[in-house]
Every structure is written in structure tokens, then in C-alpha cells.
Amino acid sequence: MNISIKRDSKTESFKLQSTSPITLLSALYDIKSELDPTLTFDAGCKSGVCGSCAVLVNGKEQLACSYKYQDADLIEPLKYHPVLRDLKVDKNKAHQTINRGLTPKHNCTSVKTPDDEAKTKIQTDCILCNSCYSSCPVLAVNPDFLGPFTLTRVWRYLAGEGQRQGKGQAQDKGQAQGTAPTGGLLDKIQVNGIWDCTLCGECTVACPQGIDPKTDIMMLRGESGKAGYSDPNFGNMDFGTPSFGTPDFS
Amino acid sequence: MTDVLIVGSGGAGLTAALKAREKGLSVTVVTKTLPTQAQTCMAQGGINAVINRGLTSDDNASALPSAGLTPHLVTSDDNASALPSAGLTPHLADDNASDTVEAHIADTLKSSHHLADPNMIEQMCQNAAKAIEWLDSIAVPFSRLDNASDPLQSIAQRRLGGASHSRACYAQDYTGLKILHTLYDRCIESGIKFITEHYLLNLVIYRGLTSDDNASALPSAGLTPHLVTSDDNASALPSAGLTPHQVTGATFWDIRQGKVIAIEATNTIIATGGFGELYHGFTTNSLGSSGDGIAAVLRAGGTASDMEFVQFHPTALLDSAILISESARGEGGYLINHEGKRFTDELAPRDEVARAIFSQIQAGHHVRLDIRHLGKEKIEKLMPQELQLCRLHADIDPVKEPIPIMPVAHYTMGGIEVDEEFKVRELNSCYAIGECANAHIHGANRLGGNSLLEIITSGIQVIEYIANRGLTSDDNASALPSAGLTPHLVTSDDNASALPSAGLTPHTQNQINRDDEAIKKIFTKPNEVNFYNKRKTLGRLMYRDVGIIRQTNKLHEAEMYLDEIYNKISVMGVGDKTRESNQNLVEFLEFRNAILLAKCTLKSAIMRQESRGAHYREDFPIERTDWQKHIYCRLKDSGVDLSTELTTVVNDI
Numbered sequence: 086m087n088i089s090i091k092r093d094s095k096t097e098s099f100k101l102q103s104t105s106p107i108t109l110l111s112a113l114y115d116i117k118s119e120l121d122p123t124l125t126f127d128a129g130c131k132s133g134v135c136g137s138c139a140v141l142v143n144g145k146e147q148l149a150c151s152y153k154y155q156d157a158d159l160i161e162p163l164k165y166h167p168v169l170r171d172l173k174v175d176k177n178k179a180h181q182t183i184n185r186g187l188t189p190k191h192n193c194t195s196v197k198t199p200d201d202e203a204k205t206k207i208q209t210d211c212i213l214c215n216s217c218y219s220s221c222p223v224l225a226v227n228p229d230f231l232g233p234f235t236l237t238r239v240w241r242y243l244a245g246e247g248q249r250q251g252k253g254q255a256q257d258k259g260q261a262q263g264t265a266p267t268g269g270l271l272d273k274i275q276v277n278g279i280w281d282c283t284l285c286g287e288c289t290v291a292c293p294q295g296i297d298p299k300t301d302i303m304m305l306r307g308e309s310g311k312a313g314y315s316d317p318n319f320g321n322m323d324f325g326t327p328s329f330g331t332p333d334f335s
Numbered sequence: 336m337t338d339v340l341i342v343g344s345g346g347a348g349l350t351a352a353l354k355a356r357e358k359g360l361s362v363t364v365v366t367k368t369l370p371t372q373a374q375t376c377m378a379q380g381g382i383n384a385v386i387n388r389g390l391t392s393d394d395n396a397s398a399l400p401s402a403g404l405t406p407h408l409v410t411s412d413d414n415a416s417a418l419p420s421a422g423l424t425p426h427l428a429d430d431n432a433s434d435t436v437e438a439h440i441a442d443t444l445k446s447s448h449h450l451a452d453p454n455m456i457e458q459m460c461q462n463a464a465k466a467i468e469w470l471d472s473i474a475v476p477f478s479r480l481d482n483a484s485d486p487l488q489s490i491a492q493r494r495l496g497g498a499s500h501s502r503a504c505y506a507q508d509y510t511g512l513k514i515l516h517t518l519y520d521r522c523i524e525s526g527i528k529f530i531t532e533h534y535l536l537n538l539v540i541y542r543g544l545t546s547d548d549n550a551s552a553l554p555s556a557g558l559t560p561h562l563v564t565s566d567d568n569a570s571a572l573p574s575a576g577l578t579p580h581q582v583t584g585a586t587f588w589d590i591r592q593g594k595v596i597a598i599e600a601t602n603t604i605i606a607t608g609g610f611g612e613l614y615h616g617f618t619t620n621s622l623g624s625s626g627d628g629i630a631a632v633l634r635a636g637g638t639a640s641d642m643e644f645v646q647f648h649p650t651a652l653l654d655s656a657i658l659i660s661e662s663a664r665g666e667g668g669y670l671i672n673h674e675g676k677r678f679t680d681e682l683a684p685r686d687e688v689a690r691a692i693f694s695q696i697q698a699g700h701h702v703r704l705d706i707r708h709l710g711k712e713k714i715e716k717l718m719p720q721e722l723q724l725c726r727l728h729a730d731i732d733p734v735k736e737p738i739p740i741m742p743v744a745h746y747t748m749g750g751i752e753v754d755e756e757f758k759v760r761e762l763n764s765c766y767a768i769g770e771c772a773n774a775h776i777h778g779a780n781r782l783g784g785n786s787l788l789e790i791i792t793s794g795i796q797v798i799e800y801i802a803n804r805g806l807t808s809d810d811n812a813s814a815l816p817s818a819g820l821t822p823h824l825v826t827s828d829d830n831a832s833a834l835p836s837a838g839l840t841p842h843t844q845n846q847i848n849r850d851d852e853a854i855k856k857i858f859t860k861p862n863e864v865n866f867y868n869k870r871k872t873l874g875r876l877m878y879r880d881v882g883i884i885r886q887t888n889k890l891h892e893a894e895m896y897l898d899e900i901y902n903k904i905s906v907m908g909v910g911d912k913t914r915e916s917n918q919n920l921v922e923f924l925e926f927r928n929a930i931l932l933a934k935c936t937l938k939s940a941i942m943r944q945e946s947r948g949a950h951y952r953e954d955f956p957i958e959r960t961d962w963q964k965h966i967y968c969r970l971k972d973s974g975v976d977l978s979t980e981l982t983t984v985v986n987d988i
């Protein structure tokens with residue numbers, strides 16, 4: 086079997102010995118130890134939970150350790166991440182979005198009941214593999230977009246709390262604008278955040294953990310609306326921001 | 336100069352980081368990967384704590400040597416003082432309602448086979464409820480029960496092997512993942528600086544006036560000589576404020592930029608995790624668990640202890656070594672041999688089951704885990720993750736076929752020898768916590784759910800000890816000629832070369848130079864033997880001969896092979912000569928550490944002529960009271976030096 090790997094601008098093909106199907110990660114290590122020690126990639130847990138090893142396989146995000154490669158597969162580094170070498174990308178900028186979404190300090194509370202638990206169970210399954218970030222078309226036009234995993238993370242903290250605060254959510258905006266130290270999660274996601282998402286759902290397809298950032302973003306829009314925020318683009322339609330998403334729904 | 340340098344971003348490192356920040360200390364966390372890629376994310380089962388008795392009562396708290404748990408941990412719900420602490424009537428019907436801290440202590444002691452320190456166990460178990468309360472307060476999304484009682488008591492618990500009660504708090508099957516990511520979020524909010532993709536090379540040690548004078552005064556007189564060199568212009572330093580063999584920071588390989596840098600710190604905490612990776616291919620552990628921190632401490636003159644005790648998990652998938660959780664057996668799965676017959680009690684303790692399976696494998700038989708009789712519906716409902724893992728990694732459907740399995744290395748009990756304040760015995764201002772440390776909590780065998788507990792409680796405590804010592808950077812900064820480098824401002828983007836090297840103290844600069852030299856040598860030396868192949872050989876060798884069942888002849892044979900690999904290191908190198916983002920180089924450095932620790936494990940295993948906990952000698956199958964002692968490993972210039980020392984006798988409760 087052959088697989089092709091994108092390295093810098095060229096694509097290199099490797100012939101693999103193994104006849105029984107193995108994971109892509111094992112194949113990468115076979116190449117590294119037998120054929121080319123310079124092939125560079127990230128890996129850790131081998132079992133789909135540390136988030137190190139996501140790559141593109143034939144254009145779709147996959148965890149190398151959880152994907153069984155097939156003949157003629159094309160392996161590429163994640164999109165919208167600066168490539169450091171071969172399949173290894175710089176994830177720092179993408180992870181910085183968490184800083185933007187969560188700081189300054191927000192007073193978080195934990196889930197307390199099975200109902201609460203259910204509300205954030207899926208969101209807290211995130212392994213920070215950056216697959217969703219790589220799949221999101223908004224990042225092609227707006228590199229400052231907060232991106233799907235950070236918005237899901239923000240929703241995680243709001244969803245767990247919404248229950249107890251009830252309508253108090255409306256205070257969120259007030260607190261934020263009054264620079265109250267405790268609130269303001271919603272305030273942090275208005276610019277380059279929820280309204281910039283086109284709701285295309287690519288992130289949901291890409292996520293290996295079954296997380297649905299698109300729906301979380303819709304929830305955040307709902308909460309924002311209740312708290313008195315509105316889509317800034319409604320007033321500025323003339324500027325033709327990408328926030329209105331793909332008009333082609335076919 | 337940072338107050339606290341933390342190497343490792345697992346649960347242990349991040350807990351310490353948050354606690355240090357709470358105390359107003361400056362913190363720098365360094366990791367060789369990205370923060371959330373630490374192995375802590377892999378823990379599924381849970382974290383042990385007795386949480387049903389109205390929390391730990393005040394009288395317990397005062398019994399702790401570390402009475403200084405930060406007061407905000409006690410919330411107003413924690414109305415412990417109003418409750419009679421003894422004999423609270425349990426108000427839950429589950430078996431965890433009757434659980435007690437004493438039972439937790441007893442279970443842990445039993446599992447340790449008289450090799451743990453009862454005080455350390457007691458401390459951990461008594462701090463357990465507070466640790467869970469803290470995790471709850473920072474929003475770890477534990478699974479919950481539908482009881483409207485006290486928030487802490489609504490945390491769901493499950494029973495893990497070796498526990499007398501359902502004591503492990505969990506977050507579905509992602510306990511470690513959810514703890515780690517929540518800690519990370521809180522660290523970000525607290526503004527803790529991370530330096531990522533920096534690989535720990537060595538500790539920086541101030542060795543006193545002239546290196547020759549002091550070398551002999553060090554307990555670790557046997558240091559590999561190149562660590563103490565005459566160009567160590569230590570005499571230029573004022574001696575005040577720094578004692579000999581004081582750790583003043585560490586050197587790192589900046590993986591992206593491809594250069595050696597140093598971070599100077601008043602306190603250094605090592606939290607680099609275990610060394611299961613020396614069983615490469617036969618371990619559930621992540622690829623990076625090569626014991627780098629332990630190896631660095633050995634090179635700096637510290638001690639590693641109990642290195643022969645490695646816990647094996649009975650059921651991992653054959654070939655891929657992916658963990659199949661205990662629940663498969665708990666739900667009634669059978670272990671069958673090549674004839675399709677059951678051969679052991681599936682619910683016996685982990686080490687017994689592992690041995691029974693390994694005996695079959697030694698006899699050339701395959702062992703399989705059969706859950707077919709549970710039925711499709713039940714399997715799909717109870718073990719969805721297992722189903723998926725089997726399909727992906729073993730290409731089989733457990734509903735239709737038994738699962739081929741093998742026992743594999745899972746947890747390393749041994750590690751850096753620390754005192755009761757988690758300080759590395761031979762080194763000042765240097766601490767070790769988590770799986771890399773041997774804090775004498777697990778002894779000869781770890782109880783499931785106790786390691787997550789240990790990483791949280793020790794992360795909290797070590798900061799108490801450091802804060803109590805009252806050491807802030809100012810104390811030492813003035814003693815250093817030029818405290819120029821503020822490491823917490825250094826980000827990985829920073830061009831390290833742009834820093835004036837003059838900002839570093841001479842002994843730090845010397846360590847950088849030595850490490851730089853060593854790495855240059857790796858780039859230029861012959862690369863005649865492929866270390867990736869040797870890494871596989873090492874894994875197989877350790878698994879076959881220094882694994883679940885050990886025996887004199889086999890151990891000696893293994894020693895021969897291991898020496899052979901060891902001697903070939905001089906002709907192993909890297910095929911990749913690029914400095915930037917060189918995975919090949921980092922993996923080679925990891926492999927060298929794994930080899931060193933393999934030697935420790937092997938030599939200790941040969942020395943211990945008895946069976947105890949996870950260490951089983953076929954030729955010495957009985958636990959012996961005269962072996963109720965630890966084996967300590969130190970580095971001499973020629974290999975690994977061993978010594979033993981009696982422990983205090985532990986009474987079985």
C-alpha cells in the first residue's frame with residue numbers, strides 16, 4: 086500500500102510494508118523508523134484522547150491514531166495552522182483563542198445535578214485536537230475568529246450555569262459593560278465570535294468526539310439575544326461581512 | 336527568576352501551578368508537548384475520595400502536618416465543626432455511604448504490601464474530600480447522582496478493583512480528561528504562563544564554591560564526572576543564600592527553535608509523569624512517558640527508589656496495547672485460553688489476573704476476553720467505547736468474537752525519592768510530585784483511583800510547603816550576581832538568542848554550554864544503529880523478562896541484552912540533522928532516558944529476591960519480612976548504583 090504525505094510544497098509517496106490494516110499513526114512511525122527519520126508529526130496517547138495527532142486525510146480531519154489508512158490516502162497538515170514541519174503545525178495561535186474567550190477571570194461554577202451534567206457532558210469531551218478549527222471556513226477569511234472549540238468551551242461554562250442564574254443571564258451584559266469582575270463571558274464572544282459563524286456545520290462533521298460547536302454557537306446567540314446583544318452585522322449590511330454565511334443552501 | 340518553575344503540565348503540575356498563583360507566587364509551567372496533551376487525559380476510571388461523611392472534619396484537618404490547607408477550601412456548607420465528627424450516620428443507602436477515611440487508608444495500605452509510608456497515605460486519604468471539593472469548586476464536571484443533598488455528595492462514585500467501597504468519583508469515562516482540561520482553563524484565567532514544546536534536559540545545580548571542593552561533600556559523590564567540570568566557575572558566586580547542591584532552575588531543549596535555553600527559579604517542581612514507555616509497545620502509557628524527570632534527577636545526584644514495582648493492567652488489546660477497561664470483566668466477561676476454556680477468576684486482584692494471563696502467553700497460548708454472552712444490547716449500552724476500540728484497533732466485533740488481549744505495563748510506582756514534603760532528598764529547592772515521584776504512597780502496588788488523587792493532593796500540598804518555607808525569589812535573587820532573566824516573560828515565540836546570556840548566572844550558563852555540547856555531539860556522531868528498532872527491542876525485552884513474572888536466569892539474560900543496547904548508544908544517533916522541530920532528536924533523548932530507567936528497574940528486580948505486590952519472582956514466590964525495605968538507585972560514573980535501607984515496619988490494619 087502507498088500513502089502520500091504533503092511535505093512543504095511537494096507531496097511524497099511512501100510504500101508501506103504492512104499488509105494488515107493498521108492505524109495511520111503506526112504507519113507514520115513505520116515510515117519514520119524504516120524509511121525516513123525526518124518525517125515529522127505529533128503524537129501521544131495512541132488512543133484518541135490527547136488531541137496531538139489530527140491531520141487531514143484526503144481533505145478531511147482525522148486523528149492519525151484512530152484512523153485506519155487505506156491505499157492511496159493523501160495526508161496533509163491541518164488547515165489554518167502555520168506548518169512547522171511536515172504534519173506538525175503551530176497550534177499556539179488557535180489555542181490562544183481560549184485565552185480570549187475565558188479571560189479575564191470568570192466566576193465559574195460546577196454542574197451539580199444529573200441534568201446539569203447532561204447539559205455539558207458532550208462539550209467537556211473536547212480533546213483540543215484542533216480538527217474543528219481546521220475545518221472552519223470562516224478562518225480562511227477572518228484569522229481572528231474565535232473558532233469552534235473556544236466557543237463550545239464558553240458555552241460549556243454558560244450552559245452549566247444558565248440553570249441556576251435563570252433570567253439573571255441578562256445581567257451578564259450589564260456586568261460585562263460595567264467591567265464587573267465576575268461576569269462577561271457573553272461579552273467576549275460578540276466580536277470575531279458567534280456572529281461571524283456561518284452555521285455551516287463543518288466543525289460538527291470534523292469533530293472526532295461528536296461535539297457540535299455549531300449548535301453551541303446557536304445557543305450562545307440565543308443567550309446573547311436574551312441578554313440584549315444583537316448581531317452587529319444587521320446594522321451594517323452594506324459592509325457585506327461574511328456573517329451571513331453561504332447563501333447557497335443546496 | 337521565577338518563584339516556582341513547574342516541569343510538566345499533567346494534573347500534578349497544573350494543580351501546583353494554580354495553587355502557587357493563589358499564593359501570589361510567580362509561576363512558569365514548561366511542557367514538552369502542549370499543556371492538555373499530558374497523560375493525565377487518559378485516566379478513565381476515577382479519583383478516590385471518601386466524600387460521604389460531611390467532608391473531612393475539623394479534627395482531621397488539625398491532625399494533618401500540613402494544617403495549612405487554604406481556608407477558602409472550607410465553604411460554609413462545610414459545616415463540619417457543627418457535626419459530631421465521629422460516627423456520622425450515613426444517609427445514603429449505597430455502599431459508599433458506609434465508607435470511611437479509615438477504610439480508604441486500610442485499602443491503600445493493603446495494596447502497598449507494607450512498602451508505603453502510613454503517614455503519607457493517611458495524609459492523602461484525609462485530604463481527599465477537600466481535593467474533590469476543590470476540583471468541584473473550579474468546575475470539574477463530575478458525574479452526578481440525583482440526590483438533592485449536599486453538592487459534594489451528589490458526585491457519583493464507582494467501585495474500582497481492590498477497593499472495599501464505591502469510592503472513585505468520575506466524570507463518565509473521561510475523568511482525567513475533564514480534570515486536566517478544567518485545570519487548564521483555570522490556569523489560563525489566572526494568567527499562568529506556559530512555555531510549551533520545551534524538553535527538560537537537566538537541572539541546573541549550584542555546587543558550592545569550587546566544584547572540586549564540594550563534589551566530595553555531596554551525598555551523590557558518584558555523579559557522572561562531566562556534570563561537575565572545572566569550567567563551572569562557581570567561585571565567582573557569592574556563597575550566601577545558596578547552599579551547595581541547590582537546584583536553581585533547569586535547562587531545556589526548545590523543540591521549535593532547536594536550541595538549549597535555561598530557566599532560573601527559586602523552586603523547581605518536577606511533575607513529568609511515569610516511565611511506562613520503557614515497555615514500548617507493551618504499555619497503555621503515552622509515547623512521552625519516558626521518565627525524563629527521573630533521569631534528570633538521577634543525573635543531578637538524586638535518588639530513584641522502588642523502581643522494580645511496575646503495575647500491569649490485565650486487559651489491553653493484543654498488539655496495539657490499547658486499554659480495555661476493567662468494566663468488561665466487572666460486567667461478567669470471561670477470560671478464555673486457546674481451548675476456549677476459562678482458566679482464572681476474572682475478578683481477582685489485577686496482579687493475579689495479569690499473572691494468570693501471562694502464564695498462558697508464556698506457554699504460547701493466546702488469551703481472549705469473551706463478552707459475547709452478555710448480548711449485543713448490553714454490550715452496546717455498557718461498553719460503547721470498548722466496542723469502537725476493538726473494531727478500530729483489533730478489527731474484530733466483540734459481539735461476535737472474543738477479544739484477543741494481553742496484560743501490559745500501566746503505572747510505575749517507583750520514581751524520584753522525595754521526603755514527606757515532596758522535596759527531592761539530595762537536592763535543595765527541588766520537589767517532585769505525581770507519577771514521577773515516589774512519595775511512598777503506593778508502595779509495591781497502586782490502588783486504582785489513587786494516582787489521580789495523589790496528583791491533586793500533592794500538587795496542593797507541595798505549594799503549602801514551599802510557601803511555608805517563605806522562599807520568594809527575592810531571597811535568592813540578591814544572592815545571584817545577575818538575576819537578569821525573568822523566565823515567566825519568556826514565551827516560546829521569544830527568540831532565546833536575543834536574551835543576553837550575561838543575564839544568567841555562570842553556573843547556569845555552564846549547564847547550557849554542557850548541554851549544547853552534548854546535543855552537538857548527538858548530531859555529529861555516527862548513526863549506525865537505528866534506535867527505533869532498539870526501542871522496540873527494549874520494550875519486548877522488558878515485557879518478556881522484566882515484566883509480570885520474573886525469574887533469576889531470565890533477568891540476568893535480560894541484563895546482558897540491555898547492556899548490549901546500552902553499549903550501542905555511542906553509535907546510535909539521529910538521521911535528522913535539522914535543529915528546528917526535530918522529533919527524531921527528542922525521541923532519541925527520550926529513548927536514552929528510558930534505557931537508563933530500564934537499568935534501574937532491571938537491577939532492582941534482580942536484587943529483590945522475594946515477591947511483593949507487582950513484583951513477582953517465580954523463584955522467590957513468597958513475600959519476606961526481611962525484604963520490607965526499599966531499593967535506591969543512584970548514578971555512579973559507571974552505571975547504576977544500588978543500596979537498600981530498612982523501612983519502618985507497617986502494621987496491617
Ligand SMILES: Cc1cc2nc3c(=O)[nH]c(=O)nc-3n(C[C@H](O)[C@H](O)[C@H](O)COP(=O)(O)OP(=O)(O)OC[C@H]3O[C@@H](n4cnc5c(N)ncnc54)[C@H](O)[C@@H]3O)c2cc1C
Pocket residue numbers: 342343344345346347348365366367368370372373374375376377378379380381382383510511533534535536606607608609619620621623624627628658745746768769770771783784785786787788790
Ligand atoms: C490509560 C490510563 C488510564 C488511567 N486511569 C486512571 C484512573 O482511572 N485513575 C487514576 O487514579 N489513575 C489512572 N491512571 C494513572 C494516572 O492517569 C497518572 O498516574 C497521572 O495522570 C499522572 O499525572 P502526572 O501529572 O504525574 O503526569 P502526566 O499527566 O503524565 O504529565 C506529565 C507532564 O510532564 C511533561 N513532561 C514529561 N517529560 C518532560 C520533559 N522532558 N520536558 C518537559 N516536560 C515533560 C509532559 O509533557 C506532561 O505535561 C491511568 C493511566 C493511564 C495510562
Ligand code: SF4
Pocket residue numbers: 220221222223232233281282283284285286287288289298299302
Ligand atoms: S458552523 Fe461556524 S464555527 Fe463551525 S465550521 Fe461553520 S462557520 Fe466555523
Ligand code: SF4
Pocket residue numbers: 210211212213214215216217218233234237291292293294295296298
Ligand atoms: S471540539 Fe472536537 S474537533 Fe474541536 S478541538 Fe474539541 S475535540 Fe477537537
Ligand code: FES
Pocket residue numbers: 128129130131132133134135136137138139148149150151
Ligand atoms: S495520539 Fe493522542 S489523540 Fe492521537
